[in-house]
Amino acid sequence: xxxxxxIQAYNEAVFETDRPAALAVVNQALSDGFSPEDIVFELVIxxxxxxxxxxxxxxxxxxxxxxxxxxxxxxxxxxxxEKFSSPPQIIGKVVIGAASGDLHSLGKRIVSGCLKxxxxxxxxxxxxxxxxxxxxxAVANDAQVIAVSAMMVHTATGxxxxxxxxxLLKERxxxxxxKLAVGGAPYRFxxxxxxxxxxxxxxxxxxxAAKVIxxxxxxxxx
Amino acid sequence: xxxxxxxxxALTGAAxxxxxxxxxxxxxxxxxxxxxxxAYFADGACVAEAQLRMxxxxxxxxxxxxxYVGKEAELLGCKEILFADDGVPNVADFVIKSWDDIASxxxxxxxxxxxxxxxxxxxxxxxxxxxxxSHPICAYVTASxxxxxxxMGMDKWMELxxxxxxxxxxxxxxxxxxxxxxxxxxxxxAGANVLVYSSPFGSxxxxxxxxxxxxxxxxxxxxxxxxxxxDLVYYCGMAPFNDVIEPVIEQLGIRSHYISPLADxxxxxxxxxxxxxxxxxxxxxxxxxWSAGEVRAEVRRIVDIGKxxxxxxxxxxxxxxxxxxxxxxxxxxxxxxxGQLP
Numbered sequence: 001x002x003x004x005x006x007i008q009a010y011n012e013a014v015f016e017t018d019r020p021a022a023l024a025v026v027n028q029a030l031s032d033g034f035s036p037e038d039i040v041f042e043l044v045i046x047x048x049x050x051x052x053x054x055x056x057x058x059x060x061x062x063x064x065x066x067x068x069x070x071x072x073x074x075x076x077x078x079x080x081x082e083k084f085s086s087p088p089q090i091i092g093k094v095v096i097g098a099a100s101g102d103l104h105s106l107g108k109r110i111v112s113g114c115l116k117x118x119x120x121x122x123x124x125x126x127x128x129x130x131x132x133x134x135x136x137x138a139v140a141n142d143a144q145v146i147a148v149s150a151m152m153v154h155t156a157t158g159x160x161x162x163x164x165x166x167x168l169l170k171e172r173x174x175x176x177x178x179k180l181a182v183g184g185a186p187y188r189f190x191x192x193x194x195x196x197x198x199x200x201x202x203x204x205x206x207x208x209a210a211k212v213i214x215x216x217x218x219x220x221x222x
Numbered sequence: 223x224x225x226x227x228x229x230x231x232a233l234t235g236a237a238x239x240x241x242x243x244x245x246x247x248x249x250x251x252x253x254x255x256x257x258x259x260x261a262y263f264a265d266g267a268c269v270a271e272a273q274l275r276m277x278x279x280x281x282x283x284x285x286x287x288x289x290y291v292g293k294e295a296e297l298l299g300c301k302e303i304l305f306a307d308d309g310v311p312n313v314a315d316f317v318i319k320s321w322d323d324i325a326s327x328x329x330x331x332x333x334x335x336x337x338x339x340x341x342x343x344x345x346x347x348x349x350x351x352x353x354x355x356s357h358p359i360c361a362y363v364t365a366s367x368x369x370x371x372x373x374m375g376m377d378k379w380m381e382l383x384x385x386x387x388x389x390x391x392x393x394x395x396x397x398x399x400x401x402x403x404x405x406x407x408x409x410x411x412a413g414a415n416v417l418v419y420s421s422p423f424g425s426x427x428x429x430x431x432x433x434x435x436x437x438x439x440x441x442x443x444x445x446x447x448x449x450x451x452x453d454l455v456y457y458c459g460m461a462p463f464n465d466v467i468e469p470v471i472e473q474l475g476i477r478s479h480y481i482s483p484l485a486d487x488x489x490x491x492x493x494x495x496x497x498x499x500x501x502x503x504x505x506x507x508x509x510x511x512w513s514a515g516e517v518r519a520e521v522r523r524i525v526d527i528g529k530x531x532x533x534x535x536x537x538x539x540x541x542x543x544x545x546x547x548x549x550x551x552x553x554x555x556x557x558x559x560x561g562q563l564p
Contacts, residue, residue: 017384017430064429067380103304103312106377128304153507153542154309189460189483189507196511 001032007047014051017068026076036083039076040117048073048117052211066207067106070113077117090121092217093143095134097125099162102155107184110206111147111213118214131164138178144220145213148199150184157186157197166198179216183209224356225283226415233478233499235532241525241561244358244501244537245282245554247273248290249310253543259305263289266344273345274352280554285353287345287414288362295372296338298329298401308543318374321382324394327373329401334408343412350413361414363406365421366398366441368459373398383423395441402445410449418455418480419446425458426465434466442474451475455501458482460539467493480537487527494533501535502528504553509538509545514552521556529561536561 001009006029013021029039051069055061081088094115096108105127112122123141125133134146146165150156157163162182169175182199183206194202201216203209223231223238231238251272252262262268266289273285290311292303302315318327330336334343349359364372370379382391409417422428423438446454455478456463456470462485463470470476477498481490483505491500502524509517521536528534536557541550 017433019385060426062427062430064380064384064433067377068384071381071385101304101306101309101312103314105375106380109377152310152312153510153540153544154306157510157542157544158308185460186507189505190511192511193507 001028003042003046006043007050010043010047011051011054014047014069014072015054015065017064019068019072022068022072023076036080037085037088040080040084040088044073044076044080044117045119048114048207048210052114052207055205055207056211061205063106063205066110066205069207070110070117070210073117074113088119091119091214092145092221093121093123093141094145094147094213094217095123095125095138095141095143096147097129097134097149098127099148099150099155099158100128100130100160100164101158102150102152102161102184103127104149104151104184107149107151107206107209108147111149111183111209114207114210115213118210120210120214120217131160131162131168134165135168135172135174135178139172139174143178144217145179145181147181147183147209147213150182150186152184153186156182156184156193162197162199177220179220181209181213181216226356226358228283229358229416229535232533232535235496238563240558240563241529241532242283242358242535243554243557243561244284244360244535245280245541245550246284246286246360246538247276247541247550248286248288249543250276250541259307259311260303263293263305263311264341266341266346267348269341270345270348270352273349277353277357280550281558282554284358284360284416285349286360286362287342287349287409288360289341289345291362291364291420292372293338293342294364294369294405297333297336297405298373299327300373310540313372316374316378318370318378318394321386321390323374324390327394327397329397329404333401333404334412339408342409346409346412346414354413354415358416359414360416360418361409362418362420363402363409365419365424366395366402366445367423367438368421369398369401370394371422383429399441399444403448406446407449410453415453416455417453418457419476420457420459422459422461424456424466424470425461425463427458427461427463431465435469439469439473446474446476451477454478455480455499460484460503464490464493471497478535483539487524491528491531491534496531496533499533499535500528501537504536504538506538506541506545506553509549509553510542512549514548517549517552518556521553522560525557525560529563532563
């Protein structure tokens with residue numbers, strides 16, 4: 001079986017939200033002689049990237065598929081990392097959390113799972129996170145991106161959310177090195193809302209958000 | 223004709239002077255009564271008073287007894303709600319903190335005896351007395367397959383639903399379905415006559431159609447096994463659900479459908495046709511930044527799609543507090559103007 005076949009079989013299983021089948025593909029690849037590094041870099045990462053493209057182009061993809069894409073990729077990556085001969089190089093760092101007043105955690109969990117499998121270090125600040133906390137954590141950890149999840153209109157547009165994060169970045173002269181990404185239900189209903197809250201980018205779902213954040217990391221690093 | 227008669231005419235296809243126009247103003251009530259949301263929502267008579275005042279001022283057809291979605295979590299043991307001055311209250315204390323808690327989680331034998339029910343009962347008593355004969359009184363019911371999201375958090379529920387042991391998932395769903403049956407009966411007995419049945423897991427935006435058919439649909443049937451479905455409106459938390467309209471009509475018997483602004487309204491109207499009521503819903507998040515003219519144009523677009531052939535209602539989502547009042551007025555003025563029937 002070629003790697004392309006493995007990727008296809010793995011992604012079909014994920015798309016059908018069938019974790020046992022996805023894990024069986026990984027186990028089969030391992031027993032066929034692929035190393036843990038191969039599994040992550042040649043199977044999981046290309047599979048997640050392929051899934052990102054598929055979900056981005058498929059308006060009918062569903063939340064369960066997004067959840068499973070992240071959950072399975074994060075699980076497999078975590079298991080494989082334990083077996084790596086040396087720690088992998090990370091491509092960047094992101095500080096993530098739910099906006100002030102927002103107690104929803106599913107969105108950032110999906111984003112974080114995908115990012116971890118893509119070798120991005122995720123500093124998860126949890127829920128109901130103040131704007132100052134986002135900025136302080138990004139500075140302290142030398143992160144390239146702050147990602148703010150908001151599932152309700154008032155937490156997406158409120159003065160203590162992304163709008164304040166943007167103001168703090170500007171005030172402290174950090175806009176060049178720290179990018180701001182947002183996501184959550186309100187942005188799906190108004191795709192221009194991200195501009196009004198001062199963000200550099202948004203994504204309609206958690207899986208696509210990981211792709212957007214990787215792009216912002218690369219922009220911030222150049 | 224009274225608003226209730228207009229709604230009934232739209233559902234059945236009888237003659238009426240205009241389409242029904244619903245407006246959902248939940249969190250605006252606290253501002254109306256000049257109270258902090260926590261104090262406002264604790265007083266059912268006050269919630270009713272705000273609903274009646276706003277209905278009278280704007281002239282739309284319905285009133286609501288919904289306090290906030292987390293009220294259902296309170297009826298099931300939630301001890302803390304995070305209130306906000308500018309938006310929707312959040313559940314801040316999950317009743318089920320780990321899968322181990324599911325075994326000991328119990329639904330009260332009679333939710334109407336729970337202290338959290340009192341404000342609902344008070345609200346409905348006022349609404350029933352004031353406008354029960356003339357206006358639709360709306361109430362909100364969370365489906366059993368979605369209720370766990372407010373009991374344990376959406377990510378933990380998604381994990382159990384998709385990856386956990388089926389017997390544990392079903393044990394929780396059995397308890398939730400028992401609660402839903404009780405909740406529906408209690409709301410009806412207290413005077414609610416339009417029940418918005420909120421079932422996001424019944425939308426292909428959440429899970430695929432096979433999962434809906436195999437898992438969600440049987441639990442929805444159980445939720446709705448008692449008392450009929452004539453007063454129910456199918457709603458998926460603003461998520462699109464055109465692909466399941468057919469089984470929802472055929473298998474659940476729900477005839478009224480609150481269509482997501484993200485869905486193809488024309489397709490939904492074709493699917494439902496004269497079998498029930500298509501509710502065209504404006505994207506009220508965009509209304510925050512739209513001009514009054516843009517609101518008017520969008521209302522006209524929606525009504526132009528839905529009105530031909532009747533069986534149509536115009537409505538909105540949750541109307542964020544940030545929407546300017548001029549836009550609420552523009553929405554309603556346009557709905558009444560373009561919603562006139564020959």
